[in-house]
Amino acid sequence: DSGVTQTPKHLITATGQRVTLRCSPRSGDLSVYWYQQSLDQGLQFLIQYYNGEERAKGNILERFSAQQFPDLHSELNLSSLELGDSALYFCASSVGLAGGITDTQYFGPGTRLTVL
Amino acid sequence: GENVEQHPSTLSVQEGDSAVIKCTYSDSASNYFPWYKQELGKGPQLIIDIRSNVGEKKDQRIAVTLNKTAKHFSLHITETQPEDSAVYFCAASSYGNNRLAFGKGNQVVVIP
Numbered sequence: 001d002s003g004v005t006q007t008p009k010h011l012i013t014a015t016g017q018r019v020t021l022r023c024s025p026r027s028g029d030l031s032v033y034w035y036q037q038s039l040d041q042g043l044q045f046l047i048q049y050y051n052g053e054e055r056a057k058g059n060i061l062e063r064f065s066a067q068q069f070p071d072l073h074s075e076l077n078l079s080s081l082e083l084g085d086s087a088l089y090f091c092a093s094s095v096g097l098a099g100g101i102t103d104t105q106y107f108g109p110g111t112r113l114t115v116l
Numbered sequence: 117g118e119n120v121e122q123h124p125s126t127l128s129v130q131e132g133d134s135a136v137i138k139c140t141y142s143d144s145a146s147n148y149f150p151w152y153k154q155e156l157g158k159g160p161q162l163i164i165d166i167r168s169n170v171g172e173k174k175d176q177r178i179a180v181t182l183n184k185t186a187k188h189f190s191l192h193i194t195e196t197q198p199e200d201s202a203v204y205f206c207a208a209s210s211y212g213n214n215r216l217a218f219g220k221g222n223q224v225v226v227i228p
Contacts, residue, residue: 042220043207043221
């Protein structure tokens, strides 16, 4: 158990809908990352937050957004869902080291999103 | 951006033998290289990582080697056991950039 929790575990919805995925980082971790895992694209970085502020953006669609709250939990919002958005969505957290050093990321169990 | 490739895509080994997975990366500025193990229905689990200031790191039956000149790093698993069967992902990131660029993964099958 990494200490990172994600809810829900599974989500089934229809095209055009909007969903929210939730992540709670490990105790003490300030950074939260979101990744998407699909068969064709593999594990892709979406976005990073550090202590409530957006830190880095990857291949995140404009229909997707995220935020990190004062209690450090994070939510990933996916809107106008398409069939191709079906994937596993992982949250990871890290301490958030200073000085630009990459710190260890610990992954949660993921949310499996199915868009019908 | 960084491009990470893994070889082979699938590896079958007899229990007790060694398994080696190799990854190559494209960005010479990359300096952090973690390996993750993912079992079915679970999230990636960090098993070992290495930074560019060392060439090798060991943790019991697992070791990682790094060749910065050739821009490749490898995962070595000795005395493989059935519970080592999983998908293994390598990743890379560079100084000041916390995003991990992942390889496509290797399916390792340990045959009892």
